[in-house]
Amino acid sequence: MVILNRIYTRTGDGGTTALGTGERRPKFDLRVTAYGTVDETNAVVGVARLAAGPSDGDLAAMLFRIQNDLFDLGADLCTPDTGKDLGYEPLRIIDAQVVRLEAEIDRMNTDLQPLRSFVLPGGTALAAHLHVARTVCRRAERLMVELAATEGEIVSEAAMKYINRLSDHLFVASRYANRGVGDVLWVPGKNR
DSSP states (O other), X not given: OOOOOOSOOSTTTTSXXXXXXXXXEETTOXXXXXXXXXXXXXXXXXXXXXXXXXXXXXXXXXXXXXXXXXXXXXXXXXXOOOSSXXXXXXXXXXXXXXXXXXXXHHHHHTTSOOOSSOEESOSSHHHHHHHHHHHHHHHHXXXXXXXXXXXXXXXXXHXXXXXXXXXXXXXXHHHHHTXXXXXXXXXXXXXX
C-alpha cells in the first residue's frame, strides 16, 4: 500500500531524485526522463478520457486500465533491475498486459475500414486527444529505447513491448473514436 501523507520532502531541492532502489540520480538522468515521460503519457491519456462521451464507455474503460498500467510501467522503470535484493518484489510490466492491449486493438480494428492514407489528428475531440497521447507515448518509447541501449541500464523486454504496443493502441483508439464521423485523411500535396 502506498501512503502519501507528506507531499514535499525537500530531498530533491538539490536537483536529484530517488529511484525505487534508493539510489539518487540527477533529475535530468535518462531513466528519470523516461519514466517522467511515461507519467506525462498518463496525464495526456487522462485528458483524453475526459473527452469520452456516453457512446465511448468501452474506450474510456480501456483508457482507465491503461492509466493504471502506465503507473506500473513508471514503477518498473523507477526500480532498475540491479540483481540486488531490495527486500521487496519490484513491480514489473508482464506479458499479460501486452496481450490485453493486443486483444483490445484487434477488437477495435474489427469495426474500422482499412486505411488507404495516413491519418491526420482530428475528427472528434477524443480522437484528437488520443493522437496527442500517441505522440507523447512515442517519445516515451524513444527514451526507453535509448535507456535500454545505455551501458549498465536495463529495461525489460515486456516494458519495451508494452510501450510500443500502447502507441499502436492509441492510434487505433483514435480511429475508433472517429468511427461515427470518419478519419481525417492526409491528401499528399493538397495545398501546393
